[in-house]
Amino acid sequence: MSVLRTHPSRTFLARAAVSGGVAVSSALLLSGTAFAHVSVQPQGEAAKGGYATVNVKVPNERDNASTVKVEINFPTEHPLASVMPQPVPGWKVEVTKAKLAKPLEIHGKKINEAVAKVTWSADGSKIGPGQFQQFPLSLGRLPEDADRLVLKAIQTYDNNEVVRWIEEPKEGAAEPESPAPVLKLSAAADDHHGGAATPATGDDQADKADKSEKDGKGDGHEEAADAGSTDTAARVLGVVGILVGLAGIAFGVLAGRRRSA
Structure with a gap:
């Protein structure tokens, strides 16, 4: 009776392959769980x-149901006076406001109410299995005394299942099972519009021009000097050309007289 023996190296490789396959499968499952949740993503910069402008990204986590309703709740400790949704085909949107215990002052005006939540409801469209939908929002004015905004979300499926994305993530801790969307705020911008610095306006350029004229040096004077130099050179060249032409004529006349003699 013969006995088949497996080489130790082959046994090691087989075990490594199985272990690797299990690790990859686990990683894929964990990554799907970690990233398949409602999130908020700024389009550009969200400065204090x-x-x-942000996009609320809503993926569908179910294989046998579709998302038909999404609700985003805004923090009361950092109220936003302006929240404007961009229309999304196949969805109707409702903005709900609430009275403020302490009025806000924006651009010299007192604001007595702020947006409490925004709700999108399916109106001819759904977020099906394996799909996601983005819902754009314009937000402002963002708080100056916060590093982030926690926007709690509620996702409803057409089988009446409700998923509450309301657990606030803690810095340095593991991600909760149902994390709330978080909008991170960057350092305050000088223009208070949450974007990059804008080019100089016409007034700024005029001020620079006035300053240059007062100093007696600037783009205007340099351009005028260049223009004057160019004009003078053209005139000199013109005079030289005329003189050369007259000399040629005189030479031709003298040559003709010599031939006649």
């Missing part, structure tokens, strides 16, 4: 004290 400014305005920003």
Whole structure:
């Protein structure tokens, strides 16, 4: 009776392959769980004290149901006076406001109410299995005394299942099972519009021009000097050309007289 023996190296490789396959499968499952949740993503910069455009990204986590309703709740400790949704085909949107215990002052005006939540409801469209939908929002004015905004979300499926994304993530801790969307705020911008610095306006350029004229040096004087130099050179060249032409004529006349003689 013969006995089949497996080489130790082959046994090691087989075990490594199985272990690797299990690790990859686990990683894929964990990554799906970690990233398949409602999130908020700024389009550009979301600076403190400014305005920003964000996308609320809603993936569908179920294989046998579709998302038909999404609700985003805004923090009461950092109220936003302006929340404007961009229309999304196949969805109707409702903005709900609430009275403020302490009025806000924006651009010299007192604001007595702020947006409490925004709700999108399916109106001819759904977020099906394996799909996601983005809901754009314009937000402002962002708080100056916060590093982030926690926007709690509620997702409803057409089988009446409700998922509450309301657990606030803690810095340095593991991600909760149902984390709330978080909008991170960057340092305040000088223009308070949450974007990059804008080019100089016409007034700024005029001020620079006035300053240059007062100093007696600037783009205007340099351009005038260049233009004057160019004009003088053209005139000199013109005079030289005329003189050369007259000399040629005189030479031709003298040559003709010599031939006649």
